[in-house]
Amino acid sequence: MDLTVVAYVIYLVISIGLTVWVARTLSRNGRIFIADVLQGNEKLAEAVNHLLVVGFYLVNIxxxxxxxxxxxxxxxxxxxxxxxxxxxxxxxxxxxxxxxxNVWVLNRMRRRGIMERQAPQLPPVPPLPPQGWTAPAGA
Structure with missing residues (x-):
């Protein structure tokens, strides 16, 4: 008996099951991490998390x-x-x-956000007053 079709079915069931399990685990545990990367913007973090899960499913399946x-x-x-x-x-x-x-990209985003938050906030510099007048060329 040819077991190739049986192998296909078992492979698909296990592979898709593993993909769903990993995606759900990453989504559940990564939500807090993404919120931190996005400086507490929960709605944006949820949207990014959902988009990452969809992309993960598309690529892996x-x-x-x-x-x-x-x-x-x-x-x-x-x-x-x-x-x-x-x-x-x-x-x-x-x-x-x-x-x-995914973790590497998100970690780089998080580091960048932390560095931006820790950077000293310099006061705005007022514009300089005019230094003089220059005649137009050809006049």
Whole structure:
């Protein structure tokens, strides 16, 4: 019996389940971090968080579906487990890279915001009075 279709179904169920779990975890735990990056603007933080989750789903589920195809025919249980371990391992690595990329970008934004908040606020400089008059050229 050809177990390739069984491998496809198991791969999709586990991969999409992992993607949803990681996205929800990142969304729930990242909300506070994003609010800090955006200096307490809760509505903007919620919107950015939602957009990050949607992008995360699009990229990862897109990758999962593109990586579904297998050139080998799976004929036995051992081959099923080997194919699934390779495919799921790659999906987990991609999820991890996506997570680290998000954290890196948000951390850079947070650092920049902290530096801007800690920068000394200089008083506005009044304009200088005119220094003299210059005749127009050609007159």
């Amino acid at each position: 897109g990758f999962v579906t593109l990586y579904l195809r297998s050139a080998d025919t799976i004929l036995e249980a051992r081959g099923l487990f080997e194919a699934l371990s390779v495919k799921l391992g790659v999906v987990l690595l991609v999820l991890g890279v996506m997570h680290l990329g």
